[in-house]
Amino acid sequence: MSGIHERHTGAAATIRKRPGRPRDPIAEQRILDAxxxxxxxxxxxxxTMDGVARRAGVGKSTLYLRWADRDALLVESVRARSRSIEAVDTGSLRGDLIQLTTNLLRFLLEPVGYATFRITVDAVANPAYENVAKELAQRHRHAARRVFERARERGDAIDEAAVDPVVECLYGAVTMQVLNRGLGRPFASDSDLATRCTSTVDLVMRLLEP
Incomplete structure (x- = not known):
C-alpha cells in the first residue's frame, strides 16, 4: 500500500495549475484612463462597465477578469491616477500655504483632480467610495499639517487650536472655487491663480493672529 500511496503522491505533485493570461500593463493603463x-x-x-470597455477598446469580459464591478474599477482608477499634493518649503508659513493652496486648486481643476473631487462628493451617497474618499482626504490633511510642523521647526509660534480651522477654511475656499468653475474652466493664467490663492491665504491666516 505504501508504494501505491507514494506513486499517487508523486503523480499529484506533478500537477500544476496552468498559468493565467498575463496582464497587459498598457491595456490596463488605457482602461484606467478610460x-x-x-x-x-x-x-x-x-x-458603466460597457462604457469603459467601449472607450478603452476592450471587451467587457476583460474588465470583469480584473474588477468585480464598476465601483471597484472606478475606485482603483481614481486611486491609481490621483497624486499627493506635496507641502513645498518656501521658507515661510505664508509662502508654504500659498503654494499648497495653489497646487491643490490647480490639481482639482485638472481632469484627474476633478475626478478625485467628484468621487469624494459621491461617497456621501455611495459607501463603496467611502474608503478612497477618506484616503484622499488624509493625504491632503497630511500635506497641510506638514506645513505647520515645518513652521514650528523654523521657530514660528503656532496655536495648535487654530491649525484645523485654518486648514478647513483653506480647503473650503478651494472647494468653492472648484464648484464654481467646474472641469474645463481653469484660471486664465498662473498669475490669476496665484492672486486668488494669495488673497485667500491672507484672509484665512487672520485666524492665527493672537
Whole structure:
C-alpha cells in the first residue's frame, strides 16, 4: 500500500495549475484612463462597465477578469491616477500655504483632480467610495499639517487650536472655487491663480493672529 500511496503522491505533485493570461500593463493603463474619462463625462450614476470597455477598446469580459464591478474599477482608477499634493518649503508659513493652496486648486481643476473631487462628493451617497474618499482626504490633511510642523521647526509660534480651522477654511475656499468653475474652466493664467490663492491665504491666516 505504501508504494501505491507514494506513486499517487508523486503523480499529484506533478500537477500544476496552468498559468493565467498575463496582464497587459498598457491595456490596463488605457482602461484606467478610460474609466476616469467615463466618470467625468457621465457621472457616477451613469458610469458603466460597457462604457469603459467601449472607450478603452476592450471587451467587457476583460474588465470583469480584473474588477468585480464598476465601483471597484472606478475606485482603483481614481486611486491609481490621483497624486499627493506635496507641502513645498518656501521658507515661510505664508509662502508654504500659498503654494499648497495653489497646487491643490490647480490639481482639482485638472481632469484627474476633478475626478478625485467628484468621487469624494459621491461617497456621501455611495459607501463603496467611502474608503478612497477618506484616503484622499488624509493625504491632503497630511500635506497641510506638514506645513505647520515645518513652521514650528523654523521657530514660528503656532496655536495648535487654530491649525484645523485654518486648514478647513483653506480647503473650503478651494472647494468653492472648484464648484464654481467646474472641469474645463481653469484660471486664465498662473498669475490669476496665484492672486486668488494669495488673497485667500491672507484672509484665512487672520485666524492665527493672537
Amino acid at each position: 474609466a476616469i474619462n467615463e466618470f467625468l463625462e457621465r457621472g457616477a450614476a451613469r458610469f
